Amino acid sequence: MPTDIVRYLTHPQVQIDPDVPVPQWGLSPVGRARTEAIASATWLAHTTQIVSSGERKAIETAEIIARKLGLMIEIREAMHENDRSATGFLEPAEFEAVADRFFAEPQLSVRGWERAIDAQARIVREADAVLARSRPGDILFVGHGAIGTLLFCHHAGLAIDRAHDQPAGGGHVFALTCDTRQVLHGWRKMEDALPG
Template sequence: MTNVVRYLTHPQVNIDPSIPVPCWGLSEVGKARTEAVTTRGRLSGTTQVISSGERKAIETAEIIAAKLGVDIEVREAMHENDRSATGFLVPDEFEAVANQFFGQPHISIRGWERAVDAQLRIVDEVEQVLARNEPGDVLFVGHGGVGTLLYCHYSGLEIDRAHDQPAGGGCFFAFSSDGRRVLHAWRRLEEL
């Protein structure tokens, strides 16, 4: 049986340099964008909601799962690429380091997890869930960096930031559970 698998990135967050990035929560804009999705009914076939263990992903997943009446499964290894070596970086510096992360996937940039390792990790997490072969569509809720690595994997593309989600987060792509065929590239949350 073929089901739709969606990978959704959390939308806007409250940025606070005094708090570790994995502990950031959704902003009011991020919450409102997520809540708006739940009114459309386009996720009605979703029977599994799988979330990264980071707060912003869990908050996104909770809003959607509550409307669907399903439980959330938290998988800690679905976290964003490990950037703890640098912690918070101001936006311009972050973008420059992120470009290097995607541009040199076999090298640890400033102590960050290598892109090839983050890709293996996120693909393994997704494949473990899909191997259960449960009925219904699956929604994974996570992050832009590892989401892009996952998209590259299932699309058969080399790791490249050219395949990153549009700015602002809150985007998703979809693929089939049978054959892992990408159904569409990144779309805004509002298209769900």
């Protein structure tokens, strides 16, 4: 009997606006088109729950898929990306440097960012709370790259390391078995994800 699957999907490309707080950024036209293109994918066919971060880009991603599947979305505010509000918007090169340190020094608050170990504990707690309900069908979490990587590292038994981060561009998915939390596959582009 096939086991139910838990998938964690990161939002794809966003509309970057330095004048808008990052959690309020929405999907770019490319990100929206990518999500609409995969909303009917076979790997989503057995999804019965869609659980989203409260950030706009994640909600927009989840809503596109939920509309196609005829499902409601559940928003869990504590599934947000690692808290970077201390720095606000950073230019790409500076952001990448700080993100490198976030993963490399998980027990430290890099420039006031939430510590990676705290962010990991938070996302594991949120995912566990959903999985504890033991509802039938596949579960789709919709969130973000850094926090998703921390969840992946936890379930894969890996130390926190940016080597396990999703590739650039967003719109990637990893999968676990619902019952044993065994990793079925690491990050794949959502266009390349498989049903099982």
